[in-house]
Amino acid sequence: MMNQSLPFETITKLEAAERQLRVAIRLFFERRDPIAIHTLATAAQEILRALAQPRGIKGIYEHADALIRPDKKKELIDHLRKAQNFFTHAAKDPGEKLDFFYEATQFYLFDDVLLWTPANGGNNHVGSGAGRDLGVFLLVFGKIPRHFYSQRQSNPTGPDASNERRERRGF
Numbered sequence: 001m002m003n004q005s006l007p008f009e010t011i012t013k014l015e016a017a018e019r020q021l022r023v024a025i026r027l028f029f030e031r032r033d034p035i036a037i038h039t040l041a042t043a044a045q046e047i048l049r050a051l052a053q054p055r056g057i058k059g060i061y062e063h064a065d066a067l068i069r070p071d072k073k074k075e076l077i078d079h080l081r082k083a084q085n086f087f088t089h090a091a092k093d094p095g096e097k098l099d100f101f102y103e104a105t106q107f108y109l110f111d112d113v114l115l116w117t118p119a120n121g122g123n124n125h126v127g128s129g130a131g132r133d134l135g136v137f138l139l140v141f142g143k144i145p146r147h148f149y150s151q152r153q154s155n156p157t158g159p160d161a162s163n164e165r166r167e168r169r170g171f
Contacts, residue, residue, distance in 0.1 A: 017047035021112050028109060034102035035087055041108040042084040048115035060111040 011019075024040035027033065049059060061080070068076055086098045 013047050014051060017044040017051070017112075018116065020044035020047075021109070021116060024109060024112075028106070034105060035100070038083055038100075038102065038105040038108065039087045041105055041112055042081075043088075044112050045108055045115070048112055052115050057115065059115045060107070 020040045021044040024037050024044065027037045027040070045059070049062075052059065065073075083098060083100055083104070086096065086100075
């Protein structure tokens with residue numbers, strides 16, 4: 001038996017993801033360091049995806065999977081994980097620089113929130129603890145209209161702009 005002089009805490013994977021997500025959301029609303037927020041959000045997402053998958057629960061990115069050309073899937077995944085890998089791995093290309101698009105982080109947070117509730121067995125009690133934080137995030141995120149287009153609205157960058165960008169990237 002190991003004799004440990006420092007206090008320790010026993011937690012589950014779900015508790016770890018919840019705590020990472022709660023801190024990321026708090027930092028997001030406090031407009032704190034976008035790199036720390038992104039790192040926490042993607043770490044929570046990895047855990048939540050792993051917990052949700054055996055239950056057949058899919059996040060936004062898994063639902064979008066069917067829309068991606070099979071020959072471009074790896075390229076897109078690498079692109080989506082570029083910042084995450086850059087912030088957590090330095091052995092490969094230690095002198096590399098990254099153009100970080102920090103606005104993408106809110107989509108990771110949104111996906112985390114959607115994954116968290118079912119991964120938690122649906123025990124998200126809005127109004128208490130994490131449930132309150134996550135509920136507030138969903139409420140605020142849902143009120144950011146610049147990220148969503150209804151069928152009645154046109155894309156302000158032009159109806160074919162997103163398709164043109166997708167075509168240029170080959171996704």
